Amino acid sequence: MAQYTQLTFIDYDELIDYIDDENVDEVREMFVQFGLTIDTLLFDSPLYNSSGDELFTYLDYIIANSLIKLINYCIDETFIVLDDKFFHRCVQIGALDVYEHVREVYPTFYPAEQTFCEAIKQCNSSIAAELLAISPQLIHYIDDSVIEYLFSFDIDEETLETVRVLFNYNVNPVLFNRYLSYLHHPEGNYFKIDEDDKDLVIELIDILETNCVVASQL
Structure with a gap:
């Protein structure tokens, strides 16, 4: 049975420095020395990225900081699984350059x-459209919890584009009924609508009503 050295906070600081510098050789050596894997929890987990997302593992840290050399090391040498969970994590913590790199280099x-x-939750219409073009049946995974999250942020152009993408692939319009009602009756303060956003709101209402969400039935 392999004997590993106990990781100390001093060792951890050194390892993080090597990771930040993308020093693959030193990272590999320290992972072996301390019996670490990319799925091991960070010594002071969780850390936070600039958007406030929690980072739990070394892989989270590498993804969040867009350390492409180490991403390639993880794929080529530690054989991480490039599955839905990996891509989901990239989108969730805003590591879109990592997402795009891996999709380009490993297109299968x-x-x-x-x-x-x-x-959809992050209002990333380009990724949503890309995935729907490959697998239109993904539209059936959209439920009320996804739409609720989508509308939990300020309405902007990307919100509108994301909604358009969903309707282009025949999302169930019933999912939008209560949000159309909120838009027509903003006094409930579900949406915080600034004066500068009123044109966007009018456009969103038009998109919803055009796609068979009927305000008169609300």
Whole structure:
């Protein structure tokens, strides 16, 4: 049975420095020395990225900081699984450059429903459209919890584009009924609508009503 050295906080600081510098050789050596894997929890887990997302594992840290050399090391040498969970995590913590790099270099690995739903939640219409073009059936994974998250942020152009993408692939319009009602009756303060956003709100209402969400039935 392999004997590993106990990781101390001093060792951990050194390892993080090597990771930040993308020193693959030193990272590999320290992982072996301390019996670490990319799925091992960070010594002071969780850390936070600039958007406030929690980072739990070494892989989270590498993804969040867009350390492409180490991403390639993880794929080529530690054989991480490029599955829906991996791509979902990239989208969830905003590591879109990592997502795009891996999709380009390893095109035979496809994101699936978790990644798609996360793209909708994050109002990333380009990823949503890309995945729906590959697998139109993903639209059936959209439920009220996804739409609720989508509308939990300020309405902007990307919100509108994401909604358009969903209707282009025949999302169930019933999912939008209560949000159309909120938009027509904003006094409930579900949506915080600034004066500068009123044109966007009018456009969103038009999109919803055009796609068979009927305000008169609300």
